Amino acid sequence: MVLSLWIQAILSGVTNGFVYGLIGLGIAVVFRGARIINAMQGDFALLGGVVAYLLVHNLGWPLPAAFLAAMLSGAVCGMLVERLLIRPTARRQGTDDSYLLVTLGGAFAVSASVLLYFGRDSYVLPGIGGDQSVDVFNAAIRVHALALIVIGTLVVIALRWFYRGTRLGQAMLAASIDPDGAQTIGINVPLVRTLTFGLGGLVGGLAGMLVTPLINLHYEMGLLLTLKGFAAAVLGGLTSPFGAVFGGLVLGLVESLAIVTVSSGYKDVIAMTILILIMIVMPQGLFGRRGRMGG
Amino acid sequence: MSSRPIAVTASRTLTIAAWIAGIAVWAALPWLLGRGSVDILVFAGLYTIAGLGVSFLLGQCGIVSLAQSVFYGIGAYSTAYGTTVLGWPIPACMLAGIVVSGLVAMLVGTPVLRLSGYFLALATLALAIMGHVLFLEWDWLTGGTLGIGGIPHLSLFGFTLNTPFRFYYFIWPCAAVVLWLHYNLLRSRTGIALRAMRDAPSAAKVAGIRVESLRVRTFILSAVLGSFAGSLFAHYVSFVSIDSFGIDRAIGFLLIAVLGGARSISGTVVGALFVTAAPNLLSRLGEIHPLLFALLLIVAVIFLPSGFGGAFADLWRRLGGSLRPTVKDGTP
Numbered sequence: 250m251v252l253s254l255w256i257q258a259i260l261s262g263v264t265n266g267f268v269y270g271l272i273g274l275g276i277a278v279v280f281r282g283a284r285i286i287n288a289m290q291g292d293f294a295l296l297g298g299v300v301a302y303l304l305v306h307n308l309g310w311p312l313p314a315a316f317l318a319a320m321l322s323g324a325v326c327g328m329l330v331e332r333l334l335i336r337p338t339a340r341r342q343g344t345d346d347s348y349l350l351v352t353l354g355g356a357f358a359v360s361a362s363v364l365l366y367f368g369r370d371s372y373v374l375p376g377i378g379g380d381q382s383v384d385v386f387n388a389a390i391r392v393h394a395l396a397l398i399v400i401g402t403l404v405v406i407a408l409r410w411f412y413r414g415t416r417l418g419q420a421m422l423a424a425s426i427d428p429d430g431a432q433t434i435g436i437n438v439p440l441v442r443t444l445t446f447g448l449g450g451l452v453g454g455l456a457g458m459l460v461t462p463l464i465n466l467h468y469e470m471g472l473l474l475t476l477k478g479f480a481a482a483v484l485g486g487l488t489s490p491f492g493a494v495f496g497g498l499v500l501g502l503v504e505s506l507a508i509v510t511v512s513s514g515y516k517d518v519i520a521m522t523i524l525i526l527i528m529i530v531m532p533q534g535l536f537g538r539r540g541r542m543g544g
Numbered sequence: 545m546s547s548r549p550i551a552v553t554a555s556r557t558l559t560i561a562a563w564i565a566g567i568a569v570w571a572a573l574p575w576l577l578g579r580g581s582v583d584i585l586v587f588a589g590l591y592t593i594a595g596l597g598v599s600f601l602l603g604q605c606g607i608v609s610l611a612q613s614v615f616y617g618i619g620a621y622s623t624a625y626g627t628t629v630l631g632w633p634i635p636a637c638m639l640a641g642i643v644v645s646g647l648v649a650m651l652v653g654t655p656v657l658r659l660s661g662y663f664l665a666l667a668t669l670a671l672a673i674m675g676h677v678l679f680l681e682w683d684w685l686t687g688g689t690l691g692i693g694g695i696p697h698l699s700l701f702g703f704t705l706n707t708p709f710r711f712y713y714f715i716w717p718c719a720a721v722v723l724w725l726h727y728n729l730l731r732s733r734t735g736i737a738l739r740a741m742r743d744a745p746s747a748a749k750v751a752g753i754r755v756e757s758l759r760v761r762t763f764i765l766s767a768v769l770g771s772f773a774g775s776l777f778a779h780y781v782s783f784v785s786i787d788s789f790g791i792d793r794a795i796g797f798l799l800i801a802v803l804g805g806a807r808s809i810s811g812t813v814v815g816a817l818f819v820t821a822a823p824n825l826l827s828r829l830g831e832i833h834p835l836l837f838a839l840l841l842i843v844a845v846i847f848l849p850s851g852f853g854g855a856f857a858d859l860w861r862r863l864g865g866s867l868r869p870t871v872k873d874g875t876p
Contacts, residue, residue: 286662337846345661346608347845350802353795354842361834472791476673479666514681521670528663529655 253387258509259502260385264394264463266494266501267401271456272478273485273493274404275449281412281488282421282445286345288352289330291474292359293453297323298461299363300454302374312375316458323454324447330355331446336439356471363468376462397459401494404452408490421445473517480524486534496535574712582708584820586780589715592816593722594773595800596809597766600726602798603806604738605762607657608665612797614675615645615767617789619774624692624784625685634698638775642768649767653760672794680786691785698779711780718776719813722769726809738762770797803844804851811853818852 272290279287297319304315334351335343343351376393383390412418423431424441432438464470478493481500485492500520507519527534574582594616601607622641626632632640656667679686686692697706698714705711729735740748741755749755778784796819804815822840826833848855 286666334842334846341846341849343849346602346606346665347849349608349662349665350798351842351845354838354845357795357838357841358835361838365831365835473673476666476669483663512681514677518674518677518681521674524670525656525667528659528667532659532663 254509256386257388258505260388260390260394262502262505263498264390264397264501265504266481266498267398268456268460268463268474268497269477269481269500270494270497271397271401271404271452271459272474273481273497274401274408274478274490275452275456276475276478276482277485277488277490277493278408278452279446279449280482282425282448283331283335283442284425285335285348286352286479287330287446287449288349288475289355289359289471290449290453290478291476292356292471293323293326293450294457294460294474295363295466295468295471296326296359297454297457298374298466299367299457301458302372302461302466305374312377316455319458320451320454323457324451327446327448327450327453328443330450331443335442335446356475360468360471367466367468369468371465371467372461373465374458374461391463393462397463400455400459404455405490405494408452417441417444421448476524477520480520480527483524483532484527484534489534492534499535570716574709579708582712584824585817586708586711586715588813588816588820589712589719590773590777590780591797591800591820592719592813593776594770595797595804595816595819596719596722596726596812597769598797599801599804599806599809599812599815601762601766602801603808604730604735604742605759606660606742607668607759607763608798609668609763609766610665610791610794610798611652611668611671611675612766612770613672613789613791613794615649615770616774616777616793616797617675617679618645618648619771619776620778620784620788621679621686621692621774622771623775623778624687624695627696628692628694634696634779638772641771641775645767645771646764649764650760653763653767657756657759657763669791669794672791676786676790679789687785689786691783693783695778695782695784697782698776705780715776715780722772723809723812730809734758799841802851803841803848805848805853805855805857807850808853808857811851811856814852814856 272294275290275293276287279285279290300322301315301319304310304318305312310318330352334355335348338347338351376391377396378392381392383392383395412422420431420436420441421444423434424436424438425445428438431441460474477500478497481497482493484496484499485494500523503523504516504520508516511519573585577585594612597615598609598612601609619638619641622644623634623637626637626640627634652671656664656671659667680688683690697704698711699705700714703710705714730738737748737753737758740751741753741758745755777788800812800815800819802815803818804811804813823833823837826836829836844851850857
């Protein structure tokens, strides 16, 4: 009885951890390629979730097609953000703070648009495998949560391959580490930067449609997701996709164990305390290979 | 160059005339506007005080603070709990709120202000979320979602400040005093130290400025202003609940600083007027107003990097360049 409670807590911690990790992945991708913290990452997820919901419910699309469309709309949205928000700010010598503020403004805009079209209600998407769940030592985990874990892991592997093995991935790294040098050897830095945000949006849209069957789709969910994802990314060192998912797992587990041992009301307080402590004590994250990246 | 003394005199006359006209308009406004509009102006006054704390931190220390809602809340709840449950006199409650805010700012600020850049901004956002959750969870103190009602109105010289009209004539002088104190602070040795720390941190350290402690002290000052405004808010509306101290309020205070132009102190007033009046005017357009507000924020950040205050200063410089021979950059 008591044991199964703990197992249940660990299972839900791992599931939530992958959710935070997926958001953190997008933040890490954008930070790696552009040295900008994208405060809209959680709202890319919100957008992806909304697109998937509309396609499934209103147009009757099959789930896989809606998922693909959600990812693509995230990618388009990411590229638009780079073109419409980031580039004009950069042209006027943007600082760290102005990038953060302008993406925060973008986050409000997305959240306000969702409020406008969807209202204050919450919506749930059907998950992969419906509502079925699997028993693990007398504790239940939804099939969809398992799918989320598998897909999340695959995304990490795919991103690793993308940065190591493709010309575009290498170009993104080059454009971020040394923009002038990258330009000299013929990389179209502005285009690569747009694609970086596109990749961030793609990961965000993917996160959104994987998350919405587990968390209710609600216009205000973006900002808190962004913060948790940011905590996950910082834990992982802010530039590594693997680190972000690992950081998300640590955060999710600590959170759910805190719910069991303390109280569910203090969940966010504990998560935020961890975030602040990590930033102060271990600014380079758990792996600590690179120098301090955040400020 | 021989015409300079005359030009300065002309500028001074112009400035005095502008001041008198400004004060006359200020005094006449409540007589011309309806109750709803005066209410908005009262909130603009409250937000000027709280926003000034954020603006000062951003403009003089380069610290992005999203935590002002926490101190605003501490001020409001201190005065609400103190007056309704403990039965303390109003000044004691407000002082208690200021002391608690200052202590919290010191305890939290000492570790957190070591951070910089994105980390610092997100750490303060994390603080705002923690504050909001704690206000909700500690319902024995804050009343949770139900809130605390029946907070007494302030009274001054036999007048009970129970209408927007009366509170208007109280809050704006308060805001003016706070603004004036900040002008003086900027011109003092501490103000020079702050600017040195912002523009050349290493040189400031070499010059013997204790950078860490100065940052924490500025954070405490900002928290005190937030708490003061929060207490006044509680006495004005006489009911406080968790809804007033959320993330949106924290972002609103930061917007005041950003829109007003963090480096200009008077810009804070413009920022506060904008943040209180714009949503209200836009809300006449229906449900679309949060979206328009978000878009306005984006446009302001991109096109007015030094805020309305900075834009006005530029305009003033261009129009009256011959009247005002020296305008130091960075000073208000």
